[in-house]
Amino acid sequence: MARSALLNVMVQAALKAGKSLARDFGEVQNLQVSVKGPSDFVSQADLKAEKIVHDELMKARPTYGFLGEESEEVKGTDGAHRWIVDPLDGTTNFLHGIPQFAVSIALERNGEVVAGVVFNPATDELFTAERGGGAFLNDRRIRVAARRALSDCVVGCGVPHLGRGNHGKFLVELRHVMGEVAGIRRLGAAALDLAYVAAGRLDGFWETDLSPWDMAAGIVLIREAGGFVSDMKGTTDIFGSGNIVAGNELIQKALLEVANRPVPTR
Numbered sequence: 001m002a003r004s005a006l007l008n009v010m011v012q013a014a015l016k017a018g019k020s021l022a023r024d025f026g027e028v029q030n031l032q033v034s035v036k037g038p039s040d041f042v043s044q045a046d047l048k049a050e051k052i053v054h055d056e057l058m059k060a061r062p063t064y065g066f067l068g069e070e071s072e073e074v075k076g077t078d079g080a081h082r083w084i085v086d087p088l089d090g091t092t093n094f095l096h097g098i099p100q101f102a103v104s105i106a107l108e109r110n111g112e113v114v115a116g117v118v119f120n121p122a123t124d125e126l127f128t129a130e131r132g133g134g135a136f137l138n139d140r141r142i143r144v145a146a147r148r149a150l151s152d153c154v155v156g157c158g159v160p161h162l163g164r165g166n167h168g169k170f171l172v173e174l175r176h177v178m179g180e181v182a183g184i185r186r187l188g189a190a191a192l193d194l195a196y197v198a199a200g201r202l203d204g205f206w207e208t209d210l211s212p213w214d215m216a217a218g219i220v221l222i223r224e225a226g227g228f229v230s231d232m233k234g235t236t237d238i239f240g241s242g243n244i245v246a247g248n249e250l251i252q253k254a255l256l257e258v259a260n261r262p263v264p265t266r
């Protein structure tokens, strides 16, 4: 599999930040038992990872813009390109010693995501895609799952929690979706969830109230794996809405319809 120079830069940045996160993840597991807990330590791990990614990417392309979760957006002098980065997606998992987290890096060109990398250092799984070049898990080509009926599908989602999201609206969506599918999973790292859809592990996924850095890399991974994504209204305004529904052509449509069913009257 031949990677472009730009994708190589993204991969190197993700691997380097991932190495730092993996080291800190080992430490977090030791800190679990302390009274204060590992939260401050995890914030530092997160910031450190973003700095690594930022420095690697900006060294390679100093004129590009940079949107990272942990820092103020920097507009590039090159108006066309922007990096979109979540240095640690799945923070709650990381904090609790659950090895389901990732570094997510995407490249946007003229408002379109054209390349994406999602790396989970705990499993050494590297998901990569660039527009027109297909999607890969490590060196293996990946495709979205081919299931045609929602009743056979395992679907991922996000679940709102204390202080986050619209709990009532989610419960309505869940009520409708759980009645139609073979299983629902809440794995806790949206970038990785989307990579799992690209790899055919999850047949579909939906979540609301996300940010561009949660979704950017996953979007290009899914498209390059032959899948489809939209917001909850079926449009492409995914970043603007913060919502995403994903799957193969049939499952994405079906999930969109089911998740949008109106509130039951009884």
Ligand code: IPD
Binding pocket: 086, 088, 089, 090, 091, 092, 158, 159, 187, 188, 189, 190, 191, 207, 209, 210, 214
């Ligand atoms: C979060 C994760 C989680 C999703 C949250 C995100 P973070 O990102 O992707 O799965 O449900 O809404 O904010 O905070 O761990 O980078």
Ligand code: CA
Binding pocket: 086, 088, 089, 090, 190, 213, 214
């Ligand atoms: Ca995130």
Ligand code: CA
Binding pocket: 069, 086, 087, 088, 089, 090, 091
């Ligand atoms: Ca994050």
